[in-house]
Amino acid sequence: MEGNGIEHRTVRANGINIHLAEKGEGPIILFLHGFPEFWYSWRHQLHACTSLGYRAVAPDLRGYGDSDAPADVNSYTYFHAVCDLIGVLDVIGADKVFVVGHD
Secondary structure (H helix, E strand, O other), rough: OOOOOEEEEEEEEOOEEEEEEEOOOOOOEEEEEOOOOHHHHHHHHHHHHHOOOEEEEEOOOOOOOOOOOOOHHHHOOHHHHHHHHHHHHHOOOOOOOOEEEOO
């Protein structure tokens, strides 16, 4: 979707595939989108924060964008969302992040 150095990949976390948009090096800022958006809503912030020396990571949350969307409505609890994000943090090797989110 967006060029300018944003890299895209899919990781396996908490039993589903989660799409990540990433840019930069340094301390990690994890950007969490709200309903009904996806990583693209953070594209300007990804560029701005990486210019300040941060690594910006914006996943498509469960059921959005290019991440898996399980059919079972019971797969969309807070527990699932938290476990998805813990899995993402494990995959990217982060033990500490700054979190930015909106809804």
